[in-house]
Amino acid sequence: MIAVLDLFLKLTIWFLLTADLSLVNILLGLAIALILPGKYSVASQLKDWLRVLGEVLLAIPQAYVEAVEMMLWPHRYEEVTMEQVKPNRTPGLIFLDIFLITFTPKTIVLQYHENGWYEVHRVVRRKKP
Template sequence: MTGYLNLILRLTIWFLLTADISWANSLMGVAVALLLPRGATNVGRLRDWLRTLGEVVVAIPQAYKEAFEIMLWPHRYEVVTVNRAKPRRSPSLIFLDIFLITFTPKTIVQRYRQQGWYEVHRIQREETP
């Protein structure tokens, strides 16, 4: 099952990069997704995949909300935080976590540390002490 989710993830990235869902481009995307090498690493549990995909659905309206906030009110302050990654994450799930953090307009992942930490740059309206 996680193999299908990995294929869907690769196709989604393909469609986001090409911005074309024609039949020819879809066939090329499937070919590329199948030809890309697969690592022999932990593929992740189905429950983790479903939870992360649910977080993607929630992140879309949050991204719109944050975009409007940035347009309406100035965000003059920046902060860099270090957030702990969820335990036992496969490389694909780590990629999705980084994608989710970076998808919202107020945050971007600057670096992922192999020890399981994300450095996240965030803008905010008010200065924190």
Template sequence: MIGHLNLILRLTIWFLLTADLSPANIIIGVSVALLLPGRQKAAAALKDWLHVLGEILVAVPQAYKEAFEIMLRPHKAEDVTMERVKPRRTPGLIFLDIFLITFTPKTIVLKYHERGWYEVHWVRRRKKT
């Protein structure tokens, strides 16, 4: 089941990058998705995938909310923090975690450190002193 989710993730990325649903592009996308090597160092649980997909559904309204906040009340303070990668993450789940962080307007992942950390840039409101 997890292999199917990785295939679907690869195809989704392919179609988002190419923006073409022609039969030839579908054949090429399926071929590329199947030919890419799958590094399965750790088995991902189905519940981890479902949890991340639920977080994506929550992130969409959050992104709109943050976009309006930035437009209505300027955010002039910036921070760079290190966030720990959740345990037992496969490369597909790490990609989705980075996508979730970067999807919202106030945050972006600057770098993924192989030792299990994300370097995250935050835009915040300046605190009144």
């Protein structure tokens, strides 16, 4: 089941990059997704994938709320924080975590550190005291 989710993630990224759902592009994307390496030393669990996919669905309305907040109330300050990667994350799950952080308008991942940290930039309404 995890292999199917990894394949689905690779195909989704392919379709987002190409913006083409023609039969030829689907077959090409499938071929590329199957050729890309997919075996990782850390085994991801189905519950992790389902949780992250649920978070992706929740991030969509959150992004709209944050965009409206930024239009109504200026966010004039910014901060850079470090967030730790959750344990036992495969590269696919790390990518989805970065996508979730970057998807909302107030945050963006500046850098992923190989030792298990994300460097996250945020815009905020007020400075912390």
